[in-house]
Amino acid sequence: MIRASCHTADNALALEFDATPWFREADGQSILHLAEQGWSSVWVADALEARPGYEGLHRLIGYAATRLRDEALEDPTWATIECVVSQPDATQWLEENRPEIALMLHRQQTEAQAG
Template sequence: MIHATCHTADNVVCLEFDATPWFSEAEPPSIIGLAQHGWSSAAIAESLEHRRGYERLHELIQYAAQRLQPESLEDVTWDTFACVVDGPEAMAWLATNRPDIAARIPAEVRQPA
């Protein structure tokens, strides 16, 4: 399991979820980009939110869109929610299950700062 946490910008909704399905299906550039961005991306949550078992993730994203999105219109750089993957767990999983991708992630970005 690759743990990930997601929280709304106002911290009203916070949860942990399994990001492994995303890593199983994501294209190599997406995974490498995630590593290069500190193992943080809303795209993971957005791609999993409609799956069975990820209902709370869907609720978090819905809350962010309905309650926080209007506030973000004033500052388009403001993220309504954030998701962070456990980098060491991701690298361990990739090394076992998708070693070709693990090898392409530069050493300096393998661990979160």
């Protein structure tokens, strides 16, 4: 299981969920991009919120879209929700299930440290 958490900008709603389905289906570039973003992105939540078992995530996104809409319209760069994936969970899962992407991540990190 790859743990992830989301919360609304006003902290009215927060939850944890399993991001594993996203990692199973995502292409390598999307996973690398998520890692570059500090394992923080709403894409994972957006991709899973309509699935059965993710009703809480659907409610959280709906709340952010309706209740926090006015603030977001005033400042389009303001994030109404924040989602973070557990980097240790993701790395371990990738090593076990998608080793080619784990290797790409390792190379990316090595290059970033050297450069």
